[in-house]
Amino acid sequence: MSSFRPAFRFAPSPNGLLHLGHARSALINARMAQAAGGRFLLRIEDIDATRCRPEFEAAIYQDLGWLGLEWEQPVRRQSEHMQTYRGALERLGAMGLVYESFESRGDIRQALAGRMDWPRDPDGAPLFPFPRAAMSDAERARRRQAGEPFALRLDMTAALERVGRPLFWDEAGAPVAARPELWGDVVIARKDTPTSYHLAVVVDDAVQDISHVVRGADLYEATAIHRLLQELLGLSAPAYSHHTLLLEPDGRKLSKSRGSESLQALRANGMTPEEARRKALR
Ligand code: GLU
Numbered sequence: 001m002s003s004f005r006p007a008f009r010f011a012p013s014p015n016g017l018l019h020l021g022h023a024r025s026a027l028i029n030a031r032m033a034q035a036a037g038g039r040f041l042l043r044i045e046d047i048d049a050t051r052c053r054p055e056f057e058a059a060i061y062q063d064l065g066w067l068g069l070e071w072e073q074p075v076r077r078q079s080e081h082m083q084t085y086r087g088a089l090e091r092l093g094a095m096g097l098v099y100e101s102f103e104s105r106g107d108i109r110q111a112l113a114g115r116m117d118w119p120r121d122p123d124g125a126p127l128f129p130f131p132r133a134a135m136s137d138a139e140r141a142r143r144r145q146a147g148e149p150f151a152l153r154l155d156m157t158a159a160l161e162r163v164g165r166p167l168f169w170d171e172a173g174a175p176v177a178a179r180p181e182l183w184g185d186v187v188i189a190r191k192d193t194p195t196s197y198h199l200a201v202v203v204d205d206a207v208q209d210i211s212h213v214v215r216g217a218d219l220y221e222a223t224a225i226h227r228l229l230q231e232l233l234g235l236s237a238p239a240y241s242h243h244t245l246l247l248e249p250d251g252r253k254l255s256k257s258r259g260s261e262s263l264q265a266l267r268a269n270g271m272t273p274e275e276a277r278r279k280a281l282r
C-alpha cells in the first residue's frame with residue numbers, strides 16, 4: 001500500500017514579527033492539510049544571517065501555537081542545510097548556467113540612469129543590465145582572486161534553452177506556461193551564501209516531499225523561477241496555488257517592514273485566537 005500523504009508547509013522568515021497575513025497563510029495550509037488527511041510542516045527560512053534573529057524564530061512558534069496550530073517535528077531550519085544548497089548550486093554550475101556578477105547596486109543604477117524604459121521584474125526591480133558575455137572569464141577570475149564580492153546569477157537564456165518553458169498548474173487545474181524570463185538573470189547565491197531564497201525553497205520543498213505549495217499571490221510570479229529550477233535540477237514539481245492577500249485600509253498588502261500590526265501586539269491588546277483566525281481568514 002502506498003504511504004503517500006499530501007504535505008503542505010508554512011515557511012516564514014524570522015526577520016520580523018508575524019502579522020495576520022502570515023496567520024492567513026499558515027491557517028490555510030494547516031486546514032488544507034487536515035482536509036486532505038495530509039501533513040503540515042513548518043520551515044524556518046533563515047538563510048539571511050544579517051536579518052534573521054532567534055527572538056523572531058521564538059515568536060513564530062509562540063504565535064502559531066496561540067493560533068491553535070500544530071506542526072510536525074523536527075522543524076527544518078534552512079541555516080542548517082547550506083551544504084545541501086551548495087550541492088544544488090554546483091549542479092547548476094556544472095551545466096554552465098551560473099556566472100559571477102561583480103557589479104554593485106551603484107554600478108547597476110549608474111548603467112540605467114535615464115533609462116526609464118528599461119524592463120523591470122515583477123517586483124519592480126530593473127532587470128540585470130550587464131550581459132554575461134560582457135565580462136571575460138579571465139576578468140572574473142582576477143576579481144574573484146582579488147576577493148571582490150559577487151552575486152551568482154542564473155543565465156536565464158541558457159537555462160530556458162536547456163529545459164524549455166516549464167508549466168505549472170493553476171488553481172483551476174489548467175496548465176500555465178511559466179515566464180521565468182520576466183526576472184532576467186536572477187541572483188541564486190552570493191559569495192558568502194551558497195543559496196538564495198529561490199534555490200533554497202526549491203531544494204527544501206523537494207527534500208521535505210511537499211506536494212502542495214499554497215502561498216500568497218505576491219509570490220505568484222516567483223513560481224516561474226521555482227518551476228524552472230525544478231526542471232533544471234530534476235526535482236518533481238508540487239502543485240501550486242496562490243491565495244489572496246489581506247490588505248491594509250490603504251490597499252497595500254500587510255508588511256513586516258512597514259510595521260503592520262503583529263500578532264504579538266494584537267494578542268497584547270486582548271485579541272483572542274478565535275478573533276485572529278476569523279480576521280486572518282476573512
Ligand atoms: N519565506 C517566504 C516568506 O516569508 C515564503 C516562502 C514560500 O512560501 O515559498 O515570504
